Amino acid sequence: MKKILLTAAALALWACPARAELKIMTASTDLKYICERIGGAEVKVESLASGGQDLHMVEPRPSMVFKLKKADMVVRVGLDLDMWLDSLVNAARNKALFYGQPGYVDASAGVELLERPEGKVDASMGDIHIYGNPHYWLDPANAKVMAKNILAGLKRLAPEKAALFDANYEYFAAETDERLAAWGARAARFKGLKVVTYHGSWPYFARRFGLEVAGHVEPKPGIPPSASHLDGLVKKMTAENVKVILTESYYPRKGPDFLAAKIGAVVVTAPVSAGGAAGVKTYFDVFDRVIAGLEAAAGKK
Numbered sequence: 114m115k116k117i118l119l120t121a122a123a124l125a126l127w128a129c130p131a132r133a134e135l136k137i138m139t140a141s142t143d144l145k146y147i148c149e150r151i152g153g154a155e156v157k158v159e160s161l162a163s164g165g166q167d168l169h170m171v172e173p174r175p176s177m178v179f180k181l182k183k184a185d186m187v188v189r190v191g192l193d194l195d196m197w198l199d200s201l202v203n204a205a206r207n208k209a210l211f212y213g214q215p216g217y218v219d220a221s222a223g224v225e226l227l228e229r230p231e232g233k234v235d236a237s238m239g240d241i242h243i244y245g246n247p248h249y250w251l252d253p254a255n256a257k258v259m260a261k262n263i264l265a266g267l268k269r270l271a272p273e274k275a276a277l278f279d280a281n282y283e284y285f286a287a288e289t290d291e292r293l294a295a296w297g298a299r300a301a302r303f304k305g306l307k308v309v310t311y312h313g314s315w316p317y318f319a320r321r322f323g324l325e326v327a328g329h330v331e332p333k334p335g336i337p338p339s340a341s342h343l344d345g346l347v348k349k350m351t352a353e354n355v356k357v358i359l360t361e362s363y364y365p366r367k368g369p370d371f372l373a374a375k376i377g378a379v380v381v382t383a384p385v386s387a388g389g390a391a392g393v394k395t396y397f398d399v400f401d402r403v404i405a406g407l408e409a410a411a412g413k414k
């Protein structure tokens with residue numbers, strides 16, 4: 114009898130059509146994590162960039178085009194950070210993912226932007242971010258904005274599962290709030306800490322957690338530091354007593370290490386995305402790691 118039942122179960126499984134998950138491609142691993150939290154078992158998500166990659170410059174590959182051809186939805190960081198995605202989506206010729214289509218999600222919609230350039234932007238300013246600073250995901254409060262945009266996209270594509278997605282969103286938003294409170298309490302202990310950061314990736318993080326960004330290792334966005342720029346930073350950091358250099362994990366260590374050696378500062382190497390360092394598996398892990406690094410640096414000050 115048991116054998117017959119088992120066979121029947123196996124047959125039922127066999128007869129079942131393949132699971133109709135939504136196939137989602139994201140620009141970043143953080144967006145992948147949030148998609149998985151909101152979509153649950155109803156989605157299959159892959160990120161085009163890896164967690165340790167510089168999202169300003171992701172090299173398009175044919176395999177990415179192939180994956181986008183079969184995708185139901187694409188989620189981008191937006192602004193001018195992942196413009197490389199446009200050429201990929203165009204090459205894939207998957208109309209469902211084109212701007213304005215139901216399968217197009219810009220995670221930045223509704224984010225309150227910092228550092229919007231005033232006046233004319235030109236080449237002398239380096240690779241300046243023309244719409245404002247796009248590193249908004251480094252304020253974890255913006256996770257809820259990103260999740261809301263993803264939620265809306267999922268509901269457009271699978272309205273019959275809206276209640277499930279809504280419930281997942283509520284759970285994710287509540288967890289985000291809880292973690293924000295805990296991180297805020299930890300960060301209160303290094304409030305006002307002055308840092309020099311490699312690139313301008315940190316204004317949202319700094320605003321959230323009370324850091325003071327005194328300068329950048331890059332003289333201009335996307336431009337590696339010159340000797341004279343580093344000399345200027347040594348003077349500035351000495352005058353303003355800046356003892357911490359916060360550097361994104363994918364930038365060269367030469368500039369930060371030079372500064373650290375000159376003035377006895379501490380370099381905090383920070384992952385900026387899920388998967389950006391060993392043990393940093395999720396988007397939330399990023400903040401655990403960066404805050405722990407800053408706690409240690411502030412202690413050494």
Ligand SMILES: [Zn+2]
Pocket residue numbers: 169242247248312313314334
């Ligand atoms: Zn940038």
